[in-house]
Amino acid sequence: MNIKELRIQFGLSQQELAEKVGIPRGRINGWEQRGSKPKVDDHKKLEDFFIHLSKQKLTDIQKEEAEIIGNLEGLLEPENVYKTKSGNEFVDIGNGKIQMNIPLVEHYAYAGYLTGWGDSVFLEELPKHSIIVDKHYRGIYRAFQVRGDSMDNNSRDSICSGDVVVGRSVDKKYWKNKFYLHKWEDYVIIHEGGILVKRITDHWVEQGIIICMSLNTDKSTYPNLELHLSEVYEIYNVVEVSRKRG
Structure with missing residues (x-):
């Protein structure tokens, strides 16, 4: 020294x-x-x-x-771009319309999201999915590309493989209260076993269990599920479904 x-x-x-x-x-x-x-x-x-x-x-x-x-x-950064801490981006495109850019979890990125969902760097590197809105929405939003046919029953309610669903996060502090199932039916559920897009039909608050149903009528392949919230990382209620024609 x-x-x-x-x-x-x-x-x-x-x-x-x-x-x-x-x-x-x-x-x-x-x-x-x-x-x-x-x-x-x-x-x-x-x-x-x-x-x-x-x-x-x-x-x-x-x-x-x-x-x-x-x-x-x-x-x-352009003056008409506004970014939130949760990873959402809003771009004023005029005429009272706003382009909302949301982190997109494509189907091949499911496994990575299970380990990186809380990592801001991982989220920043995800591609974006865009929707048109009329204001800056608060809260955490994510877009997920649907994988599989569990929510496809050939009806107008179907969520098909390849569709992109946009979900708004349900904060964990609200999991102790019964979900508003009359307002929001379909959810993206991130849990220990993977990423699911399901319809929640019941919420047993005291037991901390949600009952999840697939719209597909083949119940031997897509049976109802009971999921313990203690094994769930995130829940998003589906607010929009985007589908590419063809």
């Missing part, structure tokens, strides 16, 4: 270093003049102090870089 070089590197005088570390200035001057090494206790104090300064300097640099990047992103 070259005390003088470290001291100068961090812009400290001998007196400032002495006061911050708790070592007499004369002792520090002696080490620098003679090139001698401090004893074990003093060496430990100096080592801890300079390690702390180094870490603090790195943190300051990271903060400065993050601030610069944030400022650049702000400059590059």
Whole structure:
């Protein structure tokens, strides 16, 4: 440890270093003049102090870089774009219409979403699904590409494989109350076993269980399910279904 070089590197005088570390200035001057090494206790104090300064300097640099990047992103972002912390993006397209861009979980990304649903970096890297709305909606929204035919019964209510459903998150604090099943019937359920799009037909509040039904009439393949909410990560009520023709 070259005390003088470290001291100068961090812009400290001998007196400032002495006061911050708790070592007499004369002792520090002696080490620098003679090139001698401090004893074990003093060496430990100096080592801890300079390690702390180094870490603090790195943190300051990271903060400065993050601030610069944030400022650049702000400059590059169009004025008519508004982003929320939950990952939604609103773009004013005129005539009172707003394009809402929502993180999209495509069917091949189901497995990744089960582990990354709470990771902001993972969510930021997801593609976007766009819908047209008339205001900035609060809350957490996600779009999911449907996989399988469990919700297809050849009716107008069908949710078919390849459709994209947009869901609004049901906050966990509301799971202790009975769901508004008369208002919202269909849900996206993220749980330990995977991602499901189902119709919730009942909510046993005291037991913490939801009864999930498939619209498909083949009940041998798509039976009703009882899911314990303790095994569920997220629940979204389906607010819109998008389908590509053909």
